[in-house]
Amino acid sequence: MNLTLKIWRQKNKNDKGRLETYQVSNISPDSSFLEMLDVLNEQLINEGKEPVAFDHDCREGICGMCSLYINGEAHGPDRGVTTCQLHMRKFKDGDTIYIEPWRSAAFPVIKDLVVDRSAFDRIMAAGGFVSVNTSGNTQDANNIPIPKDDADKAFDAATCIGCGACVATCKNGSAMLFVSAKVSQFALLPQGKVEATRRVHNMVKQMDEEGFGNCSNTGACEVECPKGISLENIARMNREYLKASIISEDEE
């Protein structure tokens, strides 16, 4: 396949950045999107130019490191996959492909297609855990049976890879899907329920401080989420949050 690429180039966070045009040829339809970018980078290096910086690591859809806004869609045109799982057979010979970084006030660009998502880590540090020490002096794992259905739902929520596509897709730049996935996972399990109220309160507070936008229920995030994290989680989080506000009013 021969392709024209329009790629966002930005030297560092202070640079204004611009789209630049590149050509690649002889791309196998069986290669992955990132392997296509590898070919471009090899070409640029051989021409003595600077390769395009992009984030990636596992290249199998699980680490959440890869990103990219491809032809106006987070993780590109395929559904239920990350950019690293996207294959060139989803494109046609002669296509022009636009490649841009995640765009969100809370995710500043570091270089080219690489953004800073550390806001997610700070939200996690605010409450994304069960407060139990790692001493191993816990009770036997089978002491508390958990209904399979709850365990499965908790698992589904827990498969969020923290990629940030939901934020990048949302016109308000909201992080609700990400945060609600974590809140839901723990709220559904007896081990996490104990401090559910405090958790949701602290995580939402941090989310607001990081400059993420509000959720206006358009549901674009669910569509673009590579892991199929469901909007139900946002509804569950809203219920948890309501409980949390009632309790904190009581306390006041």
Next chain:
Amino acid sequence: MSTLDSKIPEGPIKDKWTNHKNNIRLVNPANKRLIDVIVVGTGLAGGSAAASLAELGYNVKAFCFQDSPRRAHSIAAQGGINAAKNYQNDGDSIYRLFYDTVKGGDYRSREANVYRLAEVSGNIIDQCVAQGVPFAREYGGLLDNRSFGGVQVSRTFYAKGQTGQQLLLGAYSAMSRQIGKGRIKMYDRHEMLELVIVDGKARGIIARNLITGEIERHSAHAVVLASGGYGNVFFLSTNAMGSNATAAWRAHKKGAYFANPCFTQIHPTCIPRSGEHQSKLTLMSESLRNDGRIWVPKKKEDVLAIREGKKKPTDIPEEDRDYYLERRYPAFGNLVPRDVASRAAKERCDAGYGVNATGEAVFLDFSSAIMRYGREKANMLGEHNASEERIKELGKEVIEAKYGNLFQMYQKITDDNPYETPMMIYPAVHYTMGGLWVDYNLMTTIPGLYAAGECNFSDHGANRLGASALMQGLADGYFVLPYTIGDYLADDIRTGPIPTDTPEFDEAEKSVKERLNKFINNNGKHSVDYYHRQLGNIMWNYVGMARNAEGLKKAISDIRALRDEYHKNVRVPGSADEFNPELEKATRVADFLELGELMAVDALNRNESCGGHFREEYQTEDGEALRDDKNYAYVAAWEWTGDPSEEKLHKEELKFEYIELKTRSYK
């Protein structure tokens, strides 16, 4: 000649760990606040260690090169984690897990360490459940198990095909809690490039801030390396793209012995190579061998017809299929250990029975399992006369619930639907049993430098059993290091902060800067990948699944030549004081080019076949590995003396007091 003291505690094996814990020195909570510990790596080993040490009260500085600790390579582990819980009541016990692991490792691991691993394994599951890790459960609400290769019990806990992800997110949330409290200072997008030794002790590291390029000095009273394995020496492997050996190799060059470097695990079930621009290989979890049957056609003409697309695998009748694992190993069948399964696949493909265009693929077939599960499910639903079609549909649902994400992954990569046609798989580099030599306390030969997880030479001998790496990483981090490190740090309560404005730090920083600048100013011809691919080819051809003396000697000279060429001609664009992924790769590949040679040297030294190390000269008549316990029942620990081919060999003799040395048989 041994200078290695493994510090195995006295006493019967089942009491060693308890007695040791009771007798080692502790640091009181007030004093822990005066002590700094650096943890390099935030995978299962490093993440769990950092969280536990911070909880105990130490000041922890944690490092990873990804943009978040949650993205360490452990996240990609699929199939599961072992623990001797015996929830299935199928005869499992601590002893049996211990025995399986020592046997699975082909009797090249240290008994006392393996026993401890089995002993703490149950606690790992308790711990993870308490943290909210959503393991798979049965309808009664209790935890479910599956089987993995090389064992005859069901002791593997799992979370669909995302077990590593769920365990790592558990460790990451424990870390997050300590980061929130300010007890862990997290340095993400940082890479350790040098170890700093002061008065013979590990006292700090030099790290590069990968965003700004700044070279930073970090000091501590002890340093823990949990930086993962070195499978990427082979260029193509199932490891994440960034997985590398630099932290371990830098420590090695500063005096930490490197043990059994040639022990590499080639995993039998990976998606075969496709094109020349391929950047990595993808694992299809071993858990699939619970339900998938491996075969190739019996007849060469069927092989050809399949390769040419004239026949589909589903066209081959049952009697014309060679389920070669079931044929050769009736007792374990498709669940033989990885080394055995990989060699058997290679044997069939070398004999001309490979089923794809390159001749390097075998089938992994789920059709029997789909029908078996479908029938069960139909019966459960009371549909006793269900049609074939309906049974298939129900069977597919069961398979999807078990392995959905793996099937999806397969389909996205190959564009084939594995619910309808068998998967094609082939062995690929996956894991490294070798690593930094450590004693019973997980301390390397450098005082104050510890190694945990895949980066140490660990508990797996010459072959790791499936679902045991996650177990080992978490055991090291949650349950071993937090005790053993205290014994060492008890001497440091009055030391005070380690200053970084000393000649040792000056020297280490200078050497790092020189190394980086040399790459930037090299003005060479070819990219880093250009050389890395070549190294990978040499390694795969001569230090891969089958090795012989002649090939290994050739590998050594080829790698040396490639290394010279690399340093002369590699081209690294950009500068050292900015975000520069090519520069990151350049330093990693420079280290691989030395480690690769040592792997070949070690493989050449070991004149026997054991586990993943198969020397063609040493095999039985039916092609099984031929061990030499008389001469090689030792850990080969190599000491750097200035050149990979000149390293000095130290031997740690392995004594087997509880398990009798036997020929490993899975027949």
